[in-house]
Amino acid sequence: MSKNFNDLENVSQILVIVVAGASLIILFLVFVFWMKGRVQEIGILLALGTPKIKILGQILLEASMIAAAALFLSFTAAPAASDITADYLVQQQVQKATEKSVLEEAKVAKNAVDSEETVTGVSVAVTPELMLYDWFGVALLVVISVGAAGILIARKNPKDIFSEIS
Amino acid sequence: MMVLEVKNVQYSYKSQKEKEILKNVSMQFEEKKFYTIVGASGAGKTTFLSLLAGLDLPVRGTILYNGENIQEKGLNYHRKHHVSLVFQNYNLIDYLTTEENVRLGGTKKTQDLLEKVNIPCEDWKRNVLQLSGGQQQRVAIARALASNAKVLLADEPTGNLDENTAGEIIELLKRTAHELGKCVIVVTHSKYLAAQADEIIMIKDGCIESVTELPD
Numbered sequence: 001m002s003k004n005f006n007d008l009e010n011v012s013q014i015l016v017i018v019v020a021g022a023s024l025i026i027l028f029l030v031f032v033f034w035m036k037g038r039v040q041e042i043g044i045l046l047a048l049g050t051p052k053i054k055i056l057g058q059i060l061l062e063a064s065m066i067a068a069a070a071l072f073l074s075f076t077a078a079p080a081a082s083d084i085t086a087d088y089l090v091q092q093q094v095q096k097a098t099e100k101s102v103l104e105e106a107k108v109a110k111n112a113v114d115s116e117e118t119v120t121g122v123s124v125a126v127t128p129e130l131m132l133y134d135w136f137g138v139a140l141l142v143v144i145s146v147g148a149a150g151i152l153i154a155r156k157n158p159k160d161i162f163s164e165i166s
Numbered sequence: 167m168m169v170l171e172v173k174n175v176q177y178s179y180k181s182q183k184e185k186e187i188l189k190n191v192s193m194q195f196e197e198k199k200f201y202t203i204v205g206a207s208g209a210g211k212t213t214f215l216s217l218l219a220g221l222d223l224p225v226r227g228t229i230l231y232n233g234e235n236i237q238e239k240g241l242n243y244h245r246k247h248h249v250s251l252v253f254q255n256y257n258l259i260d261y262l263t264t265e266e267n268v269r270l271g272g273t274k275k276t277q278d279l280l281e282k283v284n285i286p287c288e289d290w291k292r293n294v295l296q297l298s299g300g301q302q303q304r305v306a307i308a309r310a311l312a313s314n315a316k317v318l319l320a321d322e323p324t325g326n327l328d329e330n331t332a333g334e335i336i337e338l339l340k341r342t343a344h345e346l347g348k349c350v351i352v353v354t355h356s357k358y359l360a361a362q363a364d365e366i367i368m369i370k371d372g373c374i375e376s377v378t379e380l381p382d
Contacts, residue, residue: 049246159221
């Protein structure tokens with residue numbers, strides 16, 4: 001049964017990578033639309049002499065505040081959610097193992113030896129190390145996606161922006 | 167005293183390099199003077215103003231502020247410290263209050279400026295979109311005055327306003343030039359506004375056709 005849990009760990013690692021990739025694409029598109037929605041404001045700030053780097057910094061700050069709130073919520077909800085998920089998975093595995101042993105007992109010649117240890121529960125904890133990894137990962141995602149979307153703004157001068165608006 | 171100088175400036179769009187919008191334009195602007203730039207649509211008035219504002223770069227020629235090429239310190243620096251802008255469509259940030267919009271312009275006392283442009287104090291904390299067109303334009307002028315810039319540039323500032331409100335805005339711009347000592351340059355189609363200036367600059371087909379000095 002522990003083999004099943006090892007498989008689960010591999011699957012979850014792949015899942016994390018896939019989710020991170022998808023998040024990057026989604027975040028990039030979100031920021032592109034976000035900046036397009038605020039193009040007049042960006043044009044005004046540029047016309048008033050605000051440096052582009054400061055405007056991007058402001059957008060990054062706003063995005064970071066939303067990300068921080070999301071991380072706080074996720075870490076608050078994570079222990080409870082993972083406890084429920086882990087209990088469910090253990091129950092499933094226990095049920096499968098029981099069904100398997102019943103089938104084994106029903107055989108005439110029983111050669112199988114129960115070599116696997118029995119798993120009766122899983123303890124789940126969000127460690128500070130895990131939190132750090134998550135903070136770093138989310139920060140990296142936000143910075144890359146804001147930076148990539150920001151290139152669209154960085155290439156334009158305020159006159160182009162006002163021409164686009166009008 | 168001369169504050170802004172345009173020397174042999176040429177401009178064409180990147181996509182249409184053969185079509186010259188401004189052809190070898192030269193002009194000098196002084197402090198405490200109110201200038202209007204007039205001409206037919208497409209003559210190059212707004213492009214000329216954009217170049218003075220550092221919103222774009224000329225293809226050839228130079229623009230000098232107090233004798234220094236504006237590209238030396240960068241266009242951002244020029245826009246932040248040397249010039250302030252007023253647009254036809256006000257260009258205020260729609261989710262900010264009146265006061266917050268003025269504060270974007272610089273560090274000067276917001277409330278004094280709002281008083282100066284006759285915005286009643288009950289409107290200072292209101293969202294700027296709740297103000298009338300004339301009030302929004304006055305807020306835009308207050309924002310322009312909030313900076314220490316010596317030059318105020320305005321593109322059709324009365325274009326969206328009725329006659330009475332336009333008259334108030336013109337008075338405000340005149341006062342800005344004569345009482346605050348700024349160089350005010352306004353692009354306009356309005357003959358009435360043009361006639362209020364100290365000098366009228368007529369642009370035709372990308373060239374300065376005439377500069378008319380008007381008596382006080």
